[in-house]
Amino acid sequence: MRTTLITVFLAAISSAACLSSAMAADHYSASSNTAMSITGDVDIDDAGITFENGKELTFSDLIADSLVVDGKRVPGSVYRVAQPFDPELKNGNRLCGTGKVTYLATWSDGDGSTAIAVFTGSRPPRSDDESCATYSYQDQE
Structure with a gap:
């Protein structure tokens, strides 16, 4: 009986954590031509990013706050x-075109928009100049 209660309790906690994680993702509407034609709208949180076609990149950790x-x-x-990988997204396009995505950065681009840059290098990026692509999105309201 005790084992059954523990199993049910752990399953409930696991389900609540998954639901909480899914609800915590922020939605962004593609606004740049590249975002509209490659990624579509995205949902992102500290666990990963989900693209309009359902493909995902999962994050292992947050490595910098700037x-x-x-x-x-x-x-x-x-x-x-x-x-790391470069998922096939809308119309057969990929985030970087070639090379596996190893890092992803987000920042406010001003006026209610967010930029997302993707990187293929083995070292953590320090600048958006190192990105293979940058996409722009309208923040959720």
Whole structure:
């Protein structure tokens, strides 16, 4: 009986954690031509990013809370991708075109928009200049 109660309790906690994680993701609407034609809308949180076609990149950890963008350090989030790859997205396009995505960074691009940059290098990025692609999105309201 005790084992059954523990199993039920652990299953409930696991389900609640999954539901909480799914509800915590922020939705962003593609606004740049590249975002509209490659990624579509995205949902992102500290666990990963889900693209419009359902493909995902899972993050292993948050490695920085800022990034140099256009020569200035800005607040943002730089994530390490848990299992690097370059998923096929809309119309057969890929995030970087070639090369596995190893890092992803997000930052406010001003006026209610967010930028997402993807990287293929083996070292954590310090600047958006190192990205293979950058996409723009409207923040959720």
